């Protein structure tokens with residue numbers, strides 16, 4: 001299924017509207033010699049699967065207009081990441097609508113879905129439903145959605161994965177994770193039956209020793225890695241001198257801070273793809289332009305981002321849930337609440353944030369309001385003001 005998607009710079013400008021895109025594309029493609037020079041969406045091997053995937057993939061946790069899907073396909077963003085739960089099934093249905101119209105595109109798309117189901121019977125049901133919604137017989141990769149511990153993958157699940165793979169419903173199997181990612185990845189590297197993992201990974205997380213070790217172990221085990229949450233929280237607010245300086249530094253080189261953050265992840269060749277939610281054409285074009293751009297971040301750029309991450313670490317939860325949640329014997333989902341706050345404040349995704357927060361059982365939400373978080377705060381490596389943030393989450397998201 002390896003393929004290279006090619007289109008010309010002229011095609012790209014024609015499709016996107018040259019006037020509107022000129023300011024984005026021109027600096028991003030400064031190395032092109034002529035308007036007709038053919039450019040290709042860079043591809044990387046996805047672990048030991050034998051499949052190459054584009055370095056930019058389309059995240060599906062939002063409304064996916066057909067124009068976005070077709071444009072993404074045309075520009076080589078042919079790795080599409082869905083989940084049974086996204087938009088109450090509407091994301092997958094939009095894929096179904098697309099594939100009904102363009103059935104020949106299916107073989108060029110690396111299609112992923114995920115399930116949160118707690119039992120294997122429910123997982124089979126959800127997978128079948130996802131396939132029916134997307135009008136396809138198989139997905140390329142199936143993820144167990146959002147694990148926080150490797151113990152969530154039982155031996156029974158291994159047999160289920162083998163059986164379902166043999167039945168042709170998916171080609172590869174793995175999981176996504178945004179809590180205790182490093183431990184999940186390290187443990188997965190020893191299992192021998194995990195093909196792919198999608199984890200939170202960005203300029204804040206990628207340089208820590210545990211994450212480096214986890215990526216290395218997965219690489220050696222032939223596990224394909226997809227990075228998500230690559231913006232590491234919100235974009236620069238440019239309300240501090242440091243942020244302004246950093247934003248200006250990247251703009252002078254021809255890219256935005258959001259593009260610089262994608263580039264930071266792509267600097268690691270062991271990451272096969274960056275999954276990004278691209279709700280509109282502007283962001284899709286901005287990300288495609290960043291993927292096509294051949295200018296690499298300099299060592300000083302990387303250092304500047306690293307320094308910024310250090311200075312603002314208490315603004316970002318790294319998902320090391322075991323550390324703070326062990327204070328309450330794992331009863332209080334602190335890491336999840338921090339993530340929901342990020343959806344609310346950084347992504348302005350109010351609906352998703354509120355829905356997920358309000359799924360926390362009511363008695364746990366009541367307990368959350370009463371607890372003293374000082375010990376958890378002392379343990380938090382990011383120095384996050386956990387108590388204050390929980391209080392704010394209860395007020396804003398309830």
Ligand code: SF4
Pocket residue numbers: 316317318319320321322323324325334335338379380381382383384386
């Ligand atoms: S609040 Fe702190 S300890 Fe808890 S998951 Fe986030 S970064 Fe880790």
